[in-house]
Amino acid sequence: MAIAKRLEWYLEEAGIEYEVLPHPHSHYSAQTARRSRVPLHCLAKPVLLEDEFGYVMAVVPAARRVDIERLGQQLHRDLELATEAEVDDLFRDCEQGAMPALGTPYRIPTVYDDSLTGLADIYFEAGDHDDIVHMSGDAFLELLSGSLHGRFSMALGVVPGR
DSSP, X not given: OOXXXXXXXXXXXXXXXXXXXXXXXXXXXXXHHHHHTOOGGGXXXXXXXXXXXXEEEEEEETTEEEOHHHHHHHHTOOOEEOOHHHHHHHOTTSOTTOOOSOOGGGTOOEEEEGGGTTOSEEEEEOSSSSEEEEEEHHHHHHHTTTSEEEXXXXXXXXXXXX
8 A cells, every 4th residue: 555645645746855664564563663663652653532613633643642631621622533444534544543643634623742742753654554654853744834832741550540
């Protein structure tokens, strides 16, 4: 599959330099990072959330997870995880579970965690489980320039409130 068509169109229209890198098939973000030989903190991981106002894509490094309650407080929304069926319906040109870390090509508002700033390189799923997109951290943030951002992630394994 290589790269999702909507994502490819969006990146080409934006004039952003990027490359698509193949990797051995993977099933989840930590495995993608490991098999791609990419540091976990450089792999941007999207999480699709929803409430009565619609969807929002939260993007965090694969070494972290979204604190949904904290993000909801920051956005003044009562967010919860979207269902797999909803994800599949919104990301029809992607394999199940391989949505890219950019909501804009899919008309989904995106918010990113500040821990993604200052990175020289960013990687994210290309729309399948065999390829990732690589671009400079500055280019990635340029694509997210109209997005809200803040601190709403926590290290993997951390339990909220502790």
